[in-house]
Amino acid sequence: MSGTSRRRLLSAAVAAALLVPLAACGDDGGDSPSVDSTKPVELSIFWWGGDARAKLTEDALALYTKKHPNVTFKKTWQANQGYFEKLATLTAGNEAPDIFQIDDNYLTEYASRNVTLDLTSYQKSGKLDTTKFPESLWKYGVVDDKLAGVAFGENTQGLVYNRTKLEAANQPLPTQGMSWEDYIAWAEKATTATKVPGTQDPSADYKAFWVWLRQQNKDLYKGKELGFAAEDVVKWFDLWKGARDRKATPTADVIREGNATDVTKQLVVTGKALASWVWVNQLPELQKNTKDQLGVMPYPGDPKAQWARASMYFSVYRGSDKKDVAVDVINFLANDPEAGKVLGTDRGLPSNLDIRSAVQASVTDPAMKTSIDVENTIGKTFGPSPQVPLKGHSTLRSELTKAAESVQAGKATPQQAADTFIAAVKTAISK
Template sequence: MHPATSPTAGVPAGRNHRTPLSRRRFVRGLAVVALAAPLALGAAGCGDDKGSGDPDAPVTIQFFWWGGEARAKATEEALKLYTSKHPNVTITPTWQAFDGYYDKLATISAGGNAPDIFQIDDNGLGEYAGRKVTLDLTDLVKAGKIDLSKHHPELTKYGQVDGKQIAVASGENTPAMIYDKTRLAALGVDAPQEGWSYQQFVDWAAQVTRKGGGKYWGTMDPSSDYKALWLWLRTQGKEFYNGKQLGFTEADLVSWFKLWQDARTKGATPPADIVHEAVTGSVATQLVVTGKAAISFMWSNQLSELQKATKNDLAMLPYPGDVKGQWPRASLYWAASRTTKHREVVADVINFLVNDPEAAKILGTDRGLPANLDVRKTLEAGITDPSMKATFDFENGLAPKFGAAPPVPPKGHSGLRNKLRDIAESVTYGKATPEAAAKQFFAEASAALA
């Protein structure tokens, strides 16, 4: 799962969700190729702006992101609002679907010509910072050019690499277990509770399966889901990473695999083929949507999309264990190019996108809940969708309980997530023991993180 992962419009932020491209979206997506041309010339269009010391001098900046048509429309509308207030600034927007986005960004940035502002997630932030593609925003934040005073401090911290503010969260979300209230009520089973241990949760899920007569299971098996493993590790005072190395041991991973192996033995989770249906993280295949299990391990801002896909009432709660294992995660970030000619304009645009109430109203929650807590309250006041309101309540309720944010993942994380998924599934299918699977994962992690 994850997403993170990343979303197209209409699909909550933080997921690696792929959708078929319409002809119009395909054509718009191809437009990204054109972005490389001016940037390959040393961003001549940006560098040639006259009167760089004059705040009213013409300025042109490149702006690059991924997403679907709804996200593109909202983003372009927000950018037009900015330029209407700053007529000397021209913003050249370019977008595409998630597939190929990082390939294109890597190609463009290889020549030192990354877009002035670009969208990124925590899968790529550490890598691009390490390659010195991103602009260090620390001084701009300290000078108040980007105001993060109304953002959760741990959300701000989750945009830092080696103590430097490398990116600013465009929105916030956190992992959440989505459960089927309607089906549980029909089975006569009480809803799961916040703060349960994993063992309590597995025992509860096994009870749901028994009540379901063997054709409905208590929970999805999240053993292949990196975020589930990460939060489980944090309940034990450990992290997924320690710098550029794994922050846990092979024995820890064996214990994780055995936890879910035992859950399968108890009947708490479905057979491997049914589990496999949902491992991609697609909303449409989640077991609370397909009616095969009472629990799906997702992200908090996905409740609304999941609710649209089922007639049953859904609700959510934190993952098992100490809630302090969770932290306010940046669903996506805004980052800037180290080679931009217009640092202060770039900072002002980012500041506008994350702090302006009018911009927040236009952008909505596609990239997660607004990072600015005051702006979030303003946006929340106009929410009518009950499941979206529940998302606001959930995220706001967790705010005082959140633990400290970890460092962003290092280079190689994205590929390692996929390796975990594949290796964990080998255990689910009974093709490998927990010990053999853990050994394989650690061997491949050494290469991936090298």
């Protein structure tokens, strides 16, 4: 199935799910059993991930059952691809799991239709403890003043570079805080010295565009609207057109290859660029795919533009008749030291800082140690978190890629591509 067809299918599925009458997932949904009750309770839980994540999650849930023998779990998981189609279908049929994993691409979609339970009262009562979370991290789960999801792992944007090739060519490594212009100049010189393009062109990468916008005192979203205009997109595209003209980046066909989200296709590991724009916690997986030594740093510009991003969340279905127990399970997974040790860093750095410290002390993988150290170092300069992306965020991401690639291929000017991009995104977020 083509990417366009998948997006249409997902849009239709999400639309069907979110048009369910609110009465079908009312505030109470029946009597919620008490956490301390001995009455048997089976909670359904749904997440995406691979075999390793499944094993870790199942082991952590087994710990909860050990402490609460009356609570058992109906566990369902699958790969990322197709996950949100399945979640939308379950929600549309009033069969959503009691607990489900979600990310910032869809949290607003589900929260704005009251599919997710507002966890604020649990947080205020202490039944859901976020006091050990970085404030900007738990706040990145707030939608319309409601806590819609609990952050399960902290992450932030990272620029991964090939230390081995740079040092072999006696080239300086990129440094934190260098301006975007200085970074492009660095990449141009690195290209000349190594005969490898200095940097992947990130004009299609929403993460890089977002950080750059925040450094211009703007944002991706502002309230219910976009936080930027076409002129900002033009400046962004022009910045990278200049970089391509200076041979600081690969050619358009290689750039497009590197736009894939698969870590194995990032140009820094395929040897087609010296740097790629990723998430910090991807460093260990990237390192596995190359014999060269990699390094990671914040994106260029002021690092305060970056924030403690929730790599993903767990939410509770508003229509669940076991809300209290579901919230207690999430609280346990986030804050219990034993559960934290089991879950490790699979979903990102643990949100609870005490558990993070304990987990960090037990890490032996050098690449993982580096990513944790970088995350903690950047964390000292994190700015406030932005609002969670609006519904239609997935369209913004795909349309930015389409627009940037049209400029890279010479099929559109930066202005033409920016105008088309803005029109498409405004339509998506207004639906």
